[in-house]
Amino acid sequence: MAQTKSKKIPLTGDQAVATAMKQIDPDVVAAYPITPQTEIVMYFSNYVANGQVSTELIPVESEHSAMSACVGASAAGARTMTATSANGLALMWEIVYIAASLRLPIVMPVVNRALSGPINIHCDHSDTMGARDSGWLQIYCESGQEVYENTILAVRIAEHKDILLPVMVCQDGFITSHAVEGIQLLDDKKVKEFVGEYKPAHSLLDVEHPVTYGPLDLQDYYFEHKRQQSEAMKGALKILPELFNEFEKTFGSKYDFIDTYKLEDADIAIIALSSTAGTSRGVIDELRAQGIKAGLLRPRVFRPFPREKILDALKNIKAVAVLDRAESFSAEGGPLYTEIKAALYDSNIKPLAVNYIYGLGGRDIFPDDIESVFSDLSGILKNNKVSNPINYLGSRE
Amino acid sequence: MSMVEVAWHGRGGQGAKTASQFLGEAALDIGKYIQAFPEYGPERAGAPMKAYTRISDDPIYVHSSVKNPDVVIVIDPTLLGAVDVVEGLKDGGVLLVNTEKSPDDIRRKVGLKKGKVGTVDATKIALETLKIPMPNMPMLGAFLKVNNIVSIDEVSEIVKAKFLKKLGEEKTKANIEGIKRAYNELKIG
Numbered sequence: 001m002a003q004t005k006s007k008k009i010p011l012t013g014d015q016a017v018a019t020a021m022k023q024i025d026p027d028v029v030a031a032y033p034i035t036p037q038t039e040i041v042m043y044f045s046n047y048v049a050n051g052q053v054s055t056e057l058i059p060v061e062s063e064h065s066a067m068s069a070c071v072g073a074s075a076a077g078a079r080t081m082t083a084t085s086a087n088g089l090a091l092m093w094e095i096v097y098i099a100a101s102l103r104l105p106i107v108m109p110v111v112n113r114a115l116s117g118p119i120n121i122h123c124d125h126s127d128t129m130g131a132r133d134s135g136w137l138q139i140y141c142e143s144g145q146e147v148y149e150n151t152i153l154a155v156r157i158a159e160h161k162d163i164l165l166p167v168m169v170c171q172d173g174f175i176t177s178h179a180v181e182g183i184q185l186l187d188d189k190k191v192k193e194f195v196g197e198y199k200p201a202h203s204l205l206d207v208e209h210p211v212t213y214g215p216l217d218l219q220d221y222y223f224e225h226k227r228q229q230s231e232a233m234k235g236a237l238k239i240l241p242e243l244f245n246e247f248e249k250t251f252g253s254k255y256d257f258i259d260t261y262k263l264e265d266a267d268i269a270i271i272a273l274s275s276t277a278g279t280s281r282g283v284i285d286e287l288r289a290q291g292i293k294a295g296l297l298r299p300r301v302f303r304p305f306p307r308e309k310i311l312d313a314l315k316n317i318k319a320v321a322v323l324d325r326a327e328s329f330s331a332e333g334g335p336l337y338t339e340i341k342a343a344l345y346d347s348n349i350k351p352l353a354v355n356y357i358y359g360l361g362g363r364d365i366f367p368d369d370i371e372s373v374f375s376d377l378s379g380i381l382k383n384n385k386v387s388n389p390i391n392y393l394g395s396r397e
Numbered sequence: 398m399s400m401v402e403v404a405w406h407g408r409g410g411q412g413a414k415t416a417s418q419f420l421g422e423a424a425l426d427i428g429k430y431i432q433a434f435p436e437y438g439p440e441r442a443g444a445p446m447k448a449y450t451r452i453s454d455d456p457i458y459v460h461s462s463v464k465n466p467d468v469v470i471v472i473d474p475t476l477l478g479a480v481d482v483v484e485g486l487k488d489g490g491v492l493l494v495n496t497e498k499s500p501d502d503i504r505r506k507v508g509l510k511k512g513k514v515g516t517v518d519a520t521k522i523a524l525e526t527l528k529i530p531m532p533n534m535p536m537l538g539a540f541l542k543v544n545n546i547v548s549i550d551e552v553s554e555i556v557k558a559k560f561l562k563k564l565g566e567e568k569t570k571a572n573i574e575g576i577k578r579a580y581n582e583l584k585i586g
Contacts (some may be wrong), residue, residue: 009425010418010421010425010431010433014558021483121437122437131583142458162451172460174437175434175460176460178434178435178437179432179433179434179460180418180421180432181430181431181432181457182430188561275460276460276486277459278458278459278460279459279460279461281458281459282458284463332511334421362461364460364461365461366464367459367461368464
């Protein structure tokens with residue numbers, strides 16, 4: 001059925017994020033304005049130049065400096081954002097950890113692209129999967145609409161007084177970042193009200209309440225500070241549902257830690273992040289029409305890892321394929337697979353589990369590929385055995 | 398579910414990406430669900446490139462490139478022979494080529510035995526209407542002739558809305574004229 005009225009506007013995923021940033025109107029955006037940066041910062045700098053936002057835009061000389069400037073600005077009490085991708089994120093590395101350890105609520109949209117080498121600019125999740133242990137929350141988005149709305153939601157998550165951790169909002173490079181789709185924009189005023197005025201809890205500039213950021217912290221207290229970070233991340237699991245609810249009440253869109261499709265009564269399922277989940281939906285419809293009970297689980301929040309939600313979603317699944325768009329070179333499969341398996345270990349849920357590493361460097365993933373995975377799963381279920389736990393989907397042998 | 402998938406073939410700088418988006422935007426404006434995206438390689442002016450448009454009455458979830466297009470549009474005829482433009486074309490699909498040659502000639506050249514072939518000299522139309530060799534909008538007109546998911550009137554309205562401010566009245570009219578001429582002059586065989 002066609003939409004009754006056309007309120008959507010055509011935007012790429014990058015434009016959608018830049019629009020979200022315009023509506024958020026952060027105090028400071030520090031970014032490295034050329035490759036490997038994305039168009040997000042290009043569009044946003046237009047808003048700055050046109051006076052459509054009051055943001056102080058700091059164009060820096062490298063991504064390392066971009067995150068360093070963000071750390072300074074955020075510690076000073078400014079609502080701070082940046083955006084990055086691929087090798088840009090890799091160059092930020094040192095400061096990415098520092099931002100999290102200083103509990104700075106920086107929001108960073110990340111366009112997922114491959115890390116060099118060999119040199120490649122296309123989609124995979126190597127960049128943010130590498131940063132999965134940096135102490136940032138990570139949200140993986142399937143579509144332009146989702147990345148737009150979650151950029152706005154991320155501000156509230158990061159700044160929540162009992163979280164105070166930075167957030168990466170991830171989308172698939174080129175696949176959604178450069179694809180035009182119809183995006184339903186949220187009302188400017190409502191977004192402004194939703195994000196609210198930022199009142200930093202511990203500002204360096206608040207001389208009445210002096211604080212220290214980033215001092216030497218050796219054997220005496222470093223461990224306790226890391227422990228606090230860990231507790232904050234665990235605590236986010238309890239707080240996020242409140243914010244999901246508030247977002248839904250305000251804007252109508254329902255988000256959760258995970259998203260599922262026809263999973264409830266499924267025998268076999270695929271677990272995949274971001275846009276690949278979308279490609280799987282049509283395949284599931286076709287298989288269902290043939291009487292095959294196929295389903296999908298899409299983790300949206302990867303950090304913190306929503307163990308309970310995932311286990312509950314998998315409770316009736318007999319065989320599951322975990323699709324990883326990143327290789328961790330552990331010789332034990334991709335990062336999503338190992339975490340899913342770890343979550344299953346101390347539960348009563350024991351589906352047969354198999355891993356597919358796919359789509360590295362932008363190798364396209366077609367419905368046929370997804371179908372072949374489901375076909376493998378049917379075989380695994382029939383034989384009640386996984387012969388090859390780690391597979392490479394779409395790679396030449 | 399009815400979905401139309403279009404593959405555009407051009408060379409960097411010829412407006413294939415723009416045309417793919419324009420078709421999508423026109424369809425979005427009348428309430429369809431759309432996707433429009435280019436296939437990015439090492440971009441440079443003159444290099445062969447592809448772009449895609451998906452239009453559907455239902456939400457579009459698939460995010461892979463278009464493997465089996467309903468319509469293939471070749472903006473630059475020098476790509477024929479260099480690129481297998483009809484690879485994956487659906488059985489009842491349509492190949493549209495910007496060329497002064499006849500549909501029969503093109504069918505022989507690409508070795509296509511199925512579907513339909515449409516030809517129109519879009520570069521000539523662009524030169525006569527817009528005064529520049531930019532055949533992308535006329536090729537959009539050719540598409541409208543063979544697929545009615547969006548009507549030529551709806552597209553003309555969008556062109557007006559989009560271009561009037563940016564390009565002025567004269568160029569807007571020339572664009573619409575280019576679309577209409579290609580729509581009328583398309584030869585199908």
